[in-house]
Structures are given as C-alpha cells and as structure tokens.
C-alpha cells in the first residue's frame with residue numbers, strides 16, 4: 001500500500017459497533033470487566049486506549065515500522081527512548097539539534113548516570129572517534145533544528161550495527177512522508193508530533209516507532225510503567241491530521257523551495273539554510289535519503305537588530321515557537337528554542353543573534369513572499 005493510502009486507511013477501518021467512518025474518540029479512563037480476570041482486552045487507559053492504538057498502528061505503517069508508541073509530548077517520547085538505557089551507558093548525540101533535547105540530556109539524564117558525547121555528525125569520522133566500550137546509542141536529528149544540517153543515515157546505521165548500538169533518529173523536521181529512517185537502517189524514530197504530524201498548531205504530542213520486536217516490547221513496558229501517555233483527543237486529532245499529511249507536506253515543501261530561492265537572491269539576507277537549495281553543502285546527501293525537503297528554512301540576517309526588525313514587521317509569519325502547522329511561523333532560536341544551548345556551542349553551530357527560523361505554512365506563496373519582502377525592506 002502506498003503512503004497516502006496507508007495514512008488514510010491503516011488503523012482506520014470503520015467502527016465495528018456503529019460503522020462510524022471516523023475512528024471514535026474513546027474518552028475513558030477505564031473499561032468494565034465482566035468478572036475477575038475476564039475482560040475485552042482493555043483494562044486501564046494508561047495501558048491501552050483504542051483511539052491511541054489505532055493512531056499508533058497508522059503511524060507505525062507510515063514509518064515502515066513494526067510498532068509505534070504515543071506520548072504526551074515530543075520530549076516525553078525522547079525521554080522514553082533514553083529509558084531503554086541503564087546508568088553507565090554512553091550516548092553519541094548530534095551537537096546540532098533541538099535545544100530541549102540537549103537540555104534533557106545535559107541537565108536531566110546525566111543525573112541518572114548516562115553520559116553523552118556531542119559530535120558534528122556531518123562527518124562520520126567524528127562519530128567513530130567518539131565510540132567508547134559502553135556506547136549503547138547513537139542519537140541524531142536530520143535535518144537539524146535549526147541549522148538544517150543533514151546526517152548520512154545509511155552511514156550512521158553502518159556504524160551502529162558495527163558497534164551494536166541502538167540508532168535513534170528524530171524525524172520531526174522531515175516527517176515520514178519525506179524520510180523513513182527505519183528503512184535506511186535506523187532502529188528507532190522519534191517525533192515531536194506537535195509539529196507536522198499534528199500539523200495544525202493545536203496539540204502537543206510525541207511518537208516513538210521501531211522496527212524491532214524486542215524494542216517494541218521494552219517500549220510497551222516503559223509507556224505503561226512510566227506513564228507519559230497522551231490523552232485520547234490528541235491521538236484522535238493526529239489521526240485526523242494523518243489523512244492530509246501528504247498534501248500538506250507537498251505544499252509546505254513547494255512553498256519553502258520558492259521562498260528559499262527568493263531569499264537567496266535578496267540583498268539583506270546573508271545566508272539561507274534549506275536542504276532543497278543546490279547551494280546547501282549537503283544537498284546531494286539530502287536528495288539521496290529524503291523524497292522532499294520539507295518546510296523549514298533558517299535565514300542569517302547578520303544582526304540582532306535586523307532580526308528584531310524583520311520579525312516585528314512580518315504580518316503573516318507569526319512570531320512563535322514551534323513549527324509544522326498550516327500557518328507560517330517565525331522563530332528566533334537564540335532567545336526561544338535554543339536558549340538552553342551554551343553560547344559557545346551556539347556560536348560554533350552558527351546559531352547567531354541574527355538567525356531567524358521560518359516554518360513555511362501552506363498559505364499562498366505569493367502572499368508569503370510579499371510579507372517577507374515588506375519585512376526585509378523596513
């Protein structure tokens with residue numbers, strides 16, 4: 001079954017009881033049991049919820065995995081993956097990634113005995129050089145937030161297999177429509193479903209998907225034992241959004257490509273980071289592992305003053321954290337999403353005070369370009 005058909009049909013068979021075409025919202029905390037030890041397979045809603053199960057089934061298919069697990073946020077999903085490890089284990093993590101993931105690793109998980117090496121994953125030799133006898137996981141994000149660097153997923157998979165580590169990919173920026181890391185050798189995929197999967201800036205949600213039964217068993221246990229589960233409404237909304245993911249992503253990417261090309265020619269713009277531009281240093285690598293370049297662009301304006309001016313003057317691009325919704329957003333990573341990354345690290349990565357990040361929505365692209373033209377001129 002092709003992607004768009006799966007997104008609309010898998011896990012979404014008409015309801016057995018009523019024939020309802022849309023999966024029902026099971027807003028319940030528990031399930032009646034006929035007698036002690038005799039029930040319909042549903043016991044307690046932290047453990048299982050039919051709306052959640054249907055969404056997890058759909059998402060697993062979209063990622064080409066065996067199973068998927070829903071969580072209360074993307075950060076809770078990342079945390080669940082880390083709980084697969086034990087105190088004393090070492091993780092090689094991308095140095096360029098969502099600031100909140102770095103914060104979780106450096107400020108929370110280290111307190112529980114995990115150690116991290118942060119490396120520039122554009123060069124696979126940096127990963128090899130960071131391997132220790134206790135390296136149990138390689139954790140990457142591609143394209144990265146916010147510099148849009150690309151990690152060679154097939155290359156990382158080869159290293160992970162060689163050293164027997166679990167390979168995890170945060171696939172939030174690409175979405176499963178444009179990139180399926182499990183099919184390129186990754187063991188686990190993570191999403192902030194708050195972004196493209198939810199797609200309408202109206203929910204907070206996370207996903208973990210895997211292609212291995214033993215990891216699925218461990219994640220089933222952790223999802224229930226730790227309990228960072230989403231409510232059924234968020235799962236229902238994600239199922240609603242799955243049906244349009246392919247059309248939304250095509251429009252996000254087409255709009256972003258036009259805007260990135262336009263920005264690249266603009267005299268007030270110092271640099272444009274978008275994997276769909278032939279000038280992106282890893283454009284060919286992006287092409288080899290993504291079927292489209294998604295809707296995120298970072299733009300270097302040269303100074304904080306310029307970033308303040310542009311973000312103030314934009315009318316359609318709303319100044320806000322988050323991304324991946326149908327409406328365009330603009331964010332200032334230094335003061336918003338990457339505030340918890342140390343200054344030296346930010347400077348090394350190119351996350352400057354003059355950098356803004358655009359989440360290109362699915363509005364009419366001419367209107368978006370006019371908005372940017374006005375804001376850049378003032």
Ligand code: P1T
Pocket residue numbers: 073074075076098100101141145170172173191192193194204205206321322323331337
């Ligand atoms: O916000 P939450 O749903 O908990 O997801 C965390 C997260 C994980 N991974 C990536 C790549 C992310 O971008 C995020 C959240 N990011 C933002 C809020 C942001 O504006 O970049």
